[in-house]
Amino acid sequence: xxxxxxxxxxxxxxxxxxxxxxxxxxxxxxxxxxxxxxxxxxxxxxxxxxxxxxxxxxxxxxxxxxxxxxxxxxxxxxxxxxxxxxxxxxxxxxxxxxxxxxxxxxxxxxxxxxxxxxxxxxxxxxxxxxxxxxxxxxxxxxxxxxxxxxxxxxxxxxxxxxxxxxxxxxxxxxxxxxxxxxxxxxxxxxxxxxxxxxxxxxxxxxxxxxxxxxxxxxxxxxxxxxxxxxx
Amino acid sequence: xxxxxxxxxxxxxxxxxxxxxxxxxxxxxxxxxxxxxxxxxxxxxxxxxxxxxxxxxxxxxxxxxxxxxxxxxxxxxxxxxxxxxxxxxxxxxxxxxxxxxxxxxxxxxxxxxxxxxxxxxxxxxxxxxxxxxxxxxxxxxxxxxxxxxxxxxxxxxxxxxxxxxxxxxxxxxxxxxxxxxxxxxxxxxxxxxxxxxxxxxxxxxxxxxxxxxxxxxxxxxxxxxxxxxxxxxxxxxxxxxxxxxxxxxxxxxxxxxxxxxxxxxxxxxxxxxxxxxxxxxxxxxxxxxxxxxxxxxxxxxxxxxxxxxxxxxxxxxxxxxxxxxxxxxxxxxxxxxxxxxxxxxxxxxxxxxxxxxxxxxxxxxxxxxxxxxxxxxxxxxxxx
Numbered sequence: 001x002x003x004x005x006x007x008x009x010x011x012x013x014x015x016x017x018x019x020x021x022x023x024x025x026x027x028x029x030x031x032x033x034x035x036x037x038x039x040x041x042x043x044x045x046x047x048x049x050x051x052x053x054x055x056x057x058x059x060x061x062x063x064x065x066x067x068x069x070x071x072x073x074x075x076x077x078x079x080x081x082x083x084x085x086x087x088x089x090x091x092x093x094x095x096x097x098x099x100x101x102x103x104x105x106x107x108x109x110x111x112x113x114x115x116x117x118x119x120x121x122x123x124x125x126x127x128x129x130x131x132x133x134x135x136x137x138x139x140x141x142x143x144x145x146x147x148x149x150x151x152x153x154x155x156x157x158x159x160x161x162x163x164x165x166x167x168x169x170x171x172x173x174x175x176x177x178x179x180x181x182x183x184x185x186x187x188x189x190x191x192x193x194x195x196x197x198x199x200x201x202x203x204x205x206x207x208x209x210x211x212x213x214x215x216x217x218x219x220x221x222x223x224x225x226x227x228x229x230x231x
Numbered sequence: 232x233x234x235x236x237x238x239x240x241x242x243x244x245x246x247x248x249x250x251x252x253x254x255x256x257x258x259x260x261x262x263x264x265x266x267x268x269x270x271x272x273x274x275x276x277x278x279x280x281x282x283x284x285x286x287x288x289x290x291x292x293x294x295x296x297x298x299x300x301x302x303x304x305x306x307x308x309x310x311x312x313x314x315x316x317x318x319x320x321x322x323x324x325x326x327x328x329x330x331x332x333x334x335x336x337x338x339x340x341x342x343x344x345x346x347x348x349x350x351x352x353x354x355x356x357x358x359x360x361x362x363x364x365x366x367x368x369x370x371x372x373x374x375x376x377x378x379x380x381x382x383x384x385x386x387x388x389x390x391x392x393x394x395x396x397x398x399x400x401x402x403x404x405x406x407x408x409x410x411x412x413x414x415x416x417x418x419x420x421x422x423x424x425x426x427x428x429x430x431x432x433x434x435x436x437x438x439x440x441x442x443x444x445x446x447x448x449x450x451x452x453x454x455x456x457x458x459x460x461x462x463x464x465x466x467x468x469x470x471x472x473x474x475x476x477x478x479x480x481x482x483x484x485x486x487x488x489x490x491x492x493x494x495x496x497x498x499x500x501x502x503x504x505x506x507x508x509x510x511x512x513x514x515x516x517x518x519x520x521x522x523x524x525x526x527x528x529x530x531x532x533x534x535x536x537x538x539x540x541x542x543x544x545x546x547x548x549x550x551x552x553x554x555x556x557x558x559x560x561x562x563x564x565x566x567x568x569x570x571x572x573x574x575x576x577x578x579x580x581x582x583x584x585x586x587x588x589x590x591x592x593x594x595x596x597x598x599x600x601x602x603x604x605x606x607x608x609x610x611x612x613x614x615x
Contacts, residue, residue, distance in 0.1 A: 063524055063609040084528045091526020098613070102521045106244035116525045118233050127233075163525075 009072075010170065010203050011037035011060055016069030018055055018226075029055045030226045033069070039170070042197045042204045044217035051223040053207040054175055060205060061094045061173045062086045074170060091119045095164030095202075099176035101156040103148040109135060109159045110144040116167045134162035138192060154185030161192055165202070172196060174206040178213050190216050234531075238538050245511070252507050253547045259500045260551035260585050263493055265562060267581035270489040284313075284445040285345065286452050287474035289437040291465040295320060297434035298464050305458070306440055311451055313443045316341035319424070319436035322389035323417065325376070332372070333416035334386060335436070336424035339367075343408075345441045355380075355406025359420070364427075365405035367418040378404045386417070391428040400427075439471070497588070505596040508540050512600040519604050520612030533605035540597025541590055548589030552582050 013035040020027045030052045037043050045053040058064035059071055062078050063086075071079045074093050081089060090096075103112045113131040122130065135141045138158040148156050157177060164172055174193065178186035194216055196202045206217065214220045222229040243249050288306065290296035300317070307315040316338060323334035339359050343349055351359075351367070358380070359365045366384060368376075378384060382404040392398050402419055410416075425432055442451050452468035459466045522532050559577030566575040 058610055061524075084530075087523065087526050087528040090524065096524050098521075102517060102613070104518050104521070106240055111240070115237075115522070118237065119526050124233065 008038050009036040010039040010041075010074055011035065011205070012070075012072040013060070014070045014072075016059065016066045016071060018052070018059065018064070019067045028226055030059075030066075032227060035221070035228075037203060037205060040197070040201045040203055041219065042193075042217045043206070044214040044220045045205070045207045045223055046209070046211075046214055046220055047223035047229075052226045053223050056223065057173055057175055057205065057207050060171075061096060062090050063096075091116060091167065093169050093171055095161075095167070095169040095172045097157070097160050097164050097172065097174040097177045099179040101148070101153070101160045101180075103156055103159055103163075105148050108145050108147055109140060109151065109162075112148070112159055113162045113166050115163060120167065130166055131162070134166040135159070137165065138162045152185070153181050154188055157181060157185070157189050158192065161189070161196075165196060165200070169202075171203045171205065174204065176207055176209065178208065178210055186210070186213065234535070235538075238535055238542065241515075241535070242539050242542055244515075248507060248511070249543070252504060252543060253550075255503060256500060256544060256547035256589075257551050259496050260548045260589065261555055261558070262496055263588070264551060264555040264577060264581050264585050265559065266489045266493055267584060268559065268575065268578040270486045271578040271581055284442050284448070285471045286440040286442065286448055286455070286468050287437055287471050288440060288452075288455055288466050288468045289474070291456075291467045294437070296464075297431060297436060298438070298466065300433045300435050302438060302459070302464075302466070303435070306438060306455060309451065309454065311443050311447055313441045314341060314345050315438055315440050316345040317421070317435040317438045318342070319421065319434075321386075321391065321419075321424070324387040324389065325384075326387075328387065328389075331389075332386075335416050335418055336421040337418050338421050339418070342418070342439075345439050349408050349410055351408040352406065355408065358405040359418075362403050362405050363420055363423040364402050365420055365423075366402035367405055367408050369410040369415045369417075370407045371410075372415060372417070373404070373407045380404055380406055391424075391431065393427050394429050396429065440468075497592070501592060501595065504543065504592065508543065508596045508600060512536065512603070516607065516612050519607055520609045523607070523609050524613075529605045529607075532607070533601040536604045537594065537597040537601040540600065541593030544589040544593035544596070545586070548585050552585055555582070555585075 013033050016030060016033040016035075017028070018030040020029060033056065035056075045056060047053050055064065059066055060073060062073070062081070066079050069079070070077060073089070076089060076093075078086065078089055103109075104115070107115070110128065110131045113134050114127045117127040117130060120127075132141060132144060135144050138161050140155060140158050140162065143151060143155060143159075148159070151159065157180075161172075161177075172193070177193065178189050181189060190213055193204055193206070197204045204217075206213070208214050288298070288302070290298055297319075303315050303317055306312060318335035318337050321334040321336060322331075324331045339356065343351060343356065355367065359367055366386075368378060384402050384404055386400045386402060388398050388400055393400060402417075408418070421435075440451070440455070442448060448470050452470070455468045456466050519532050519536075522535075523529065555577055559575070563575040
C-alpha cells in the first residue's frame, strides 16, 4: 500500500530520510518516505520492530528532525524550524498519546490535563473548565482529582488522551496507545480514538502492532526496513 | 504564578525527601546565622558602653602575665592622660570549680572614676572603701546568689593562694553596682588582695587609661608601648573595644574557627542537597521530555529545574532567618548572662548573607540538572 494521497493533505512528507551515526556505523532508519495524510483521516502505521514506525511518527510530531527531505504539517515546513518554533508548533498542532501514558505522577488527572494549557493565556478558571470538559469527553470527570497511581491503566490512557485534546490540536499522534492495555481497555481506547476521529474530525496517526487496532484506521501503511511496503 | 504552582507541586512530589532536605538545610542556616553573627561581632568594632576614651594596657605576650604596679604612676604622668586605674585577674570560682566568675581586685576610687558607666550608690561605695575585704557585685549576680550586705562570701582562687596557703578567700559583701550589659565582674579591694596574697605583691594585671582626647587614643597607646618596649615587662596597649576582642580571641581565632565550621557544614550540605536534586532529576527525565513534547521549550523546562533547586535551598533559609531573629534574642540573653559572656545580637548582614548563600547554593546544585534538561532529547528520554 502506498503512502501517496494528495488532495487536502494535512501531513506531507517528501523523500524523507532519517539516519543515525553510531560510532563509525551509519544506521538508516527511514529512506525515501513519501506520505500524504488528508485532514480528518485515520491512518495506522504497522510493521515489525525496528522498521521505523515510531521514528516516522516522531518526525511528523516534530520531536525529531529528518536527515533529508521535507515535512509539511498543517501548511508549515517543520524540518527547518528552530527548537522554540518546533515547541510552539507542537503545542498548537499536535496531541501526543504515548504507549505508557506518561502522566506526571504528582499531579491529579485534572492538573495533568491542564498542563498544555499552561502555555496559553487562559485564566486559571478557564484552564480548569477546559480540562474538565476534556475529561468528560473521555468519561473521566468523576476521577478528576485522582492521581495517576489511583487510576487503572485504561483510565490513565484516557487521561492522556484528554491531555492530548485539551488544547484542540488538529492532529493526534498515538504511539502504540493500546500496547500496555488488556483487550477490554484497548477496545475502549480505540472506541475513543474513533470517536475523536469521527465526531471531532481529528486527524489520527497511530503506530500499532495490533491488527485489531489497525482495523479502526481508514488506511493502514506497513513499514519494513525504513520504507513503505510496495514502494 | 501558574508555573510557580507547577514547580511547587513538583518540589513536593516526594514530601518526606523534601521535608528532610528542608530540615537539614534549616539546621545549617540556623547555625550559619547564629555562628555568623558571632563572627561578625568578633570581627567588627565592638561598641562598649563608655569605653570610647579608654585604653587598656596589658602585658605584651599574654593577658595573664602581670605588670609592675609602678606603671600606674608612670603612665599617669603622661600628658593627655586624664586618669589611670588597674585591675588584676583573680581566677575565681564560686561554690563549684566549674562555676567560674570574673573577679578583679581594683582600687575603687580610681576604678569608678575611670569606668564612669558603672553606677554605685554612695552608701555602697563608702562601705566598700571602709571594709578592707569588701566586695561589690553586679546587681544581677547579687540577686542570683541572694547575697546580702554583710554576708561573708567564700570565693575559690585558681591562681593566688592567701598567705597561709588557703585557696579559699573570704570577702564581705559590701553592696552592688550597676554594670553595662557587657560587664559583670565581682570587684574587691586591691590593697587587701595585694597584702593577703602569697606571691606577686605589687604586681597588677592590666591598666585602664582614660585619656583627655579620644582622637589620640592610638597615639597614646603607641607612646605607652614604646616606653616599655625594652623593659622586662613590655606592654600591649589598645583601645578598650580592641582589647576586648583580643581577650576573647585568646580562646583561639574565633572568626577562623567559625568560618571553618560553617564551610564544612555548607560543603556537606552542598553534597547532600546536590545529591537529592540530581536523584530527583534523574527520576523524572521522561517527565521533562513529556513537557517538551507538549510544547514547553527547552529553556522553559530548564528554568523549571533551576527554580526548583533554588526554592529547595531558599525556603529553609527564609524559615531559618524568620526563626533566628527570636532565637537570637534567647541566645543573646544566655551568652550575656555567662561569666565571660559578651553582647550578642543577630546581625542583619548575616541574615542577608544566609539568603544570598541559599540562592547561590540553589543555583549551584541546579545548574547541571538545568543544563542537562535543556539539552535533553525527547526521543532519547522517552525511549523505553
